[in-house]
Amino acid sequence: MFFSIYKSCINAAFARASAYRLNFLLSLVITLGFNLLFPLVTVLIYSAGAGFPGWGFYEVLLMQAVFTLSNGLAGVVFSGVLWATMQHVREGTFEIVLLKPTGPLFFLIATNFDEDSLGLLVGGGALFAVAVVFADVSVAAVPAFLVLFAAGFCVMAGVNMLMAATSFKWVGNSRIPEIFDSLLNFGKYPLTIFPNAIRGLATFVIPVGMIAFYPANALLGNWDWRTLFVVVPSILFMLFGVRTYQKMVRAYEGVGG
Amino acid sequence: MNVIEVSNLTKTYTTHKRGSGFGAAVKSLFVREKVEVCAVDDISFTVKKGSICGLLGPNGAGKSTTIKMLCGALYPTGGKINSLGFNPYADRKKYVRKIGAVFGQRSQLVWDIPPVDSFNMNRAIYAIPAADYKKRLSHLAALFEIQDVMQKPTRVLSLGERMKCEFIMAMLHNPEIVFLDEPTIGLDILAKTKIREFIREINAGGTTFILTTHDLEDVQQLAEHIIIINHGKKVFDDTLPRLQHYVGERKIIELKLNVPLTIDIGKELNARIIKQPSPVELTLEVDTASTPIGEFIAALSRKTNFADIAIKALPMEEIISQIYSE
Numbered sequence: 001m002f003f004s005i006y007k008s009c010i011n012a013a014f015a016r017a018s019a020y021r022l023n024f025l026l027s028l029v030i031t032l033g034f035n036l037l038f039p040l041v042t043v044l045i046y047s048a049g050a051g052f053p054g055w056g057f058y059e060v061l062l063m064q065a066v067f068t069l070s071n072g073l074a075g076v077v078f079s080g081v082l083w084a085t086m087q088h089v090r091e092g093t094f095e096i097v098l099l100k101p102t103g104p105l106f107f108l109i110a111t112n113f114d115e116d117s118l119g120l121l122v123g124g125g126a127l128f129a130v131a132v133v134f135a136d137v138s139v140a141a142v143p144a145f146l147v148l149f150a151a152g153f154c155v156m157a158g159v160n161m162l163m164a165a166t167s168f169k170w171v172g173n174s175r176i177p178e179i180f181d182s183l184l185n186f187g188k189y190p191l192t193i194f195p196n197a198i199r200g201l202a203t204f205v206i207p208v209g210m211i212a213f214y215p216a217n218a219l220l221g222n223w224d225w226r227t228l229f230v231v232v233p234s235i236l237f238m239l240f241g242v243r244t245y246q247k248m249v250r251a252y253e254g255v256g257g
Numbered sequence: 258m259n260v261i262e263v264s265n266l267t268k269t270y271t272t273h274k275r276g277s278g279f280g281a282a283v284k285s286l287f288v289r290e291k292v293e294v295c296a297v298d299d300i301s302f303t304v305k306k307g308s309i310c311g312l313l314g315p316n317g318a319g320k321s322t323t324i325k326m327l328c329g330a331l332y333p334t335g336g337k338i339n340s341l342g343f344n345p346y347a348d349r350k351k352y353v354r355k356i357g358a359v360f361g362q363r364s365q366l367v368w369d370i371p372p373v374d375s376f377n378m379n380r381a382i383y384a385i386p387a388a389d390y391k392k393r394l395s396h397l398a399a400l401f402e403i404q405d406v407m408q409k410p411t412r413v414l415s416l417g418e419r420m421k422c423e424f425i426m427a428m429l430h431n432p433e434i435v436f437l438d439e440p441t442i443g444l445d446i447l448a449k450t451k452i453r454e455f456i457r458e459i460n461a462g463g464t465t466f467i468l469t470t471h472d473l474e475d476v477q478q479l480a481e482h483i484i485i486i487n488h489g490k491k492v493f494d495d496t497l498p499r500l501q502h503y504v505g506e507r508k509i510i511e512l513k514l515n516v517p518l519t520i521d522i523g524k525e526l527n528a529r530i531i532k533q534p535s536p537v538e539l540t541l542e543v544d545t546a547s548t549p550i551g552e553f554i555a556a557l558s559r560k561t562n563f564a565d566i567a568i569k570a571l572p573m574e575e576i577i578s579q580i581y582s583e
Contacts, residue, residue, distance in 0.1 A: 008381030012367055012374050019369040019410070093363045095330035100382055101354045111367075111378075250332055 005102060009110035013080070017115040024115050031119025035072075039064050039127060052190050058135040059220055060190065065127035066219075067188050067212035070149065072121030074156030080112020081105065082177065085164040089171055094252050105161065105245050138221035144228070148215040151234035155210050158234075159184065161241030168248040187211040203230055210234045260434060260465050261304035261327065266336035268297040268322050296322040298489035299336070304482065309456070309466040311480030311497075315581045319489040320469040324436050327467065328358055341433055354383060357432035359423050361439035366411045372422040373407040376429060383430035390429065397425045400455055417448030424455060435459070437468045441475055453478050473573045485580055492580060501570060503580065506546040509572070510553075512539045513565040526556055542571070 088094040187208035202209040273289040325331040329345030343352040401421040485493035517536035
C-alpha cells in the first residue's frame with residue numbers, strides 16, 4: 001500500500017521535476033560541479049603539508065565522499081519536505097496535504113523530488129569511487145559500513161524533519177537550512193580532531209558523526225561490534241524528528257479565507 | 258438522518274499585533290503584543306444526508322475556518338464535530354477517505370503535469386480499484402466534457418478547465434460529503450453553469466455538499482439549507498425560503514409613472530423609496546406584513562397614475578447584506 005502510493009507519487013514528482021528539462025539538467029550539472037569542488041579545501045590542506053592527525057588524504061576524501069553521498073541521498077528523499085512545508089505553511093495551503101488519507105510527512109516525502117540533490121548524489125558517488133580506489137579499504141567491513149551508513153541516513157532524515165518542523169513556527173524563515181547546515185559541518189571532518197565534549201555531542205545527542213565519520217572509519221577497518229551501538233542514538237534522533245514534525249502539524253493554523 | 262453534527266465549535270488563534278511603518282517594524286523585533294482572535298465562536302448546527310448546505314458569511318466571518326475544521330485540517334479550540342461518525346481531527350486518515358474538497362483558491366492538482374497524472378496519484382493514495390477508477394474517471398470527464406483537457410499540463414489550462422479537473426480530483430474516490438470553498442470564484446457564466454449542473458447531478462446520487470460562496474446565484478440555484486456566520490457566530494440556520502422572509506415580508510415595487518409625483522409617496526403609502534432615477538421612475542420597498550400587497554396596489558392606483566408596475570421579492574443580496582450588517 002505505502003509502496004504503491006510512494007511509487008505513484010514519486011512518478012508524479014519526477015515528472016514535475018523533469019517538466020522543465022533545461023532547468024533539471026542545469027541544476028544537476030551545477031550541483032555536481034560545486035560538490036566536486038567540496039574536497040578542494042582538503043586538497044589544499046594536504047598539499048601545504050598539513051593534515052588531520054591520524055588521517056591520510058584519501059581517508060579524509062573517503063569520509064567527505066560518504067558525507068556527500070549521505071547528504072545527496074537524504075536530499076533526494078527529504079529535502080523537498082522542508083521547502084514544501086515552508087511554502088504550504090506560508091501560503092496557507094497545508095490543508096491540501098491534510099486532506100489526503102496518509103501521514104502528511106509521508107505525503108510530502110513522496111510528492112517532492114529534489115532534482116538538485118541528484119547532482120549531489122552523483123558527485124558523492126564519483127568522489128567515493130576515487131577514494132575507495134586509493135584508500136586502504138577493508139572489504140570485510142562493508143556490511144558494518146552499510147549499517148552505519150544507514151544510521152547516518154537516519155540522522156540526515158531527522159535533521160530534515162526537524163528543519164521542516166521548525167518552519168511551522170518560524171513561518172517563511174528561509175535561513176532555517178543554514179542553521180542546521182552549521183550543525184552538519186561537524187560531520188564533515190574526523191571527530192578525532194574535536195574535544196571529547198563535542199565528540200560526545202556529535203555521537204549521542206545530535207549524532208552528526210554518524211553521517212560520515214563512523215561509516216568511513218568502519219570501511220577503513222577501524223571498528224568493532226561496540227561501534228554498532230552508536231546506531232541507537234541515530235534511530236532515536238530520526239524518531240525525534242518524525243515526532244516533532246507530527247506535533248508541529250497541530251500548530252498549523254492556515255491563513256485567512 | 259444527519260451526516261454532520263457540530264456542537265459548540267470554537268476556534269481561537271493567537272496572533273501578534275504590529276503597527277505600520279519603520280518604527281513599528283523595529284519595535285516588533287523586540288516586543289510584540291499578543292492578540293487572541295476568536296475565528297469561530299461557539300457554533301452548533303447539523304447537516305442532513307444528501308443535502309446541499311450553503312455556509313455563508315462576509316469575508317473573515319469564520320466560514321473557511323469552519324470548513325477546515327470539518328475537513329479535519331484544523332484542530333478546534335473547543336466543541337465537538339461528528340461527521341459520518343468520525344471525529345475529523347482525531348480520526349483524520351480514516352475520515353478524509355470519505356470526504357472530498359474543492360478549494361477555489363487552493364489547487365490539489367500538480368501544476369506542471371497533466372491532471373490525469375494527478376488523478377493517477379490520487380488513485381494510488383485512495384487505493385481505488387483500477388476498474389472503478391477507469392469507470393468513474395470516464396463518467397466524470399464526460400459530465401464535464403474535458404476528456405482532451407486532462408492530457409495537457411495543468412499550467413496551460415484555463416481557470417474553468419482547471420476547476421473542472423479540481424472537481425474530478427475531489428470526486429474520484431466517490432466521497433460521501435464534499436466540501437466546496439468558493440468553487441466558482443473567478444469563473445465565467447458558462448463554467449459556473451456547468452459546475453452547478455455537475456453538483457446537482459452528483460447530489461442526486463446522494464452525495465452531501467457543504468458550500469461556502471459569495472456568489473448568491475450558487476446559493477439560490479443549489480442550496481436548500483443555509484447557515485450564515487458573522488463575526489464567528491451563527492446568525493441564521495434554516496431553509497432558503499425562510500431566509501427570504503428573514504428580514505420581513507418585504508417586496509420591491511418598480512414603477513413607471515405617466516406623470517411625475519406631486520405627493521410624498523413614501524409617507525402616504527407607508528413605503529420606503531429605494532431609488533428614483535428620474536421623476537417618472539421609482540423603486541419602492543413595502544413591508545407586506547404591515548401593508549398587505551392588495552391594499553398597497555389599490556392605494557397606489559388611487560394616488561398615482563402609473564404606466565407600468567413590477568412586484569419583486571426582496572433580492573437575496575439585500576437580505577444577506579442586511580444580515581451581515583446586523
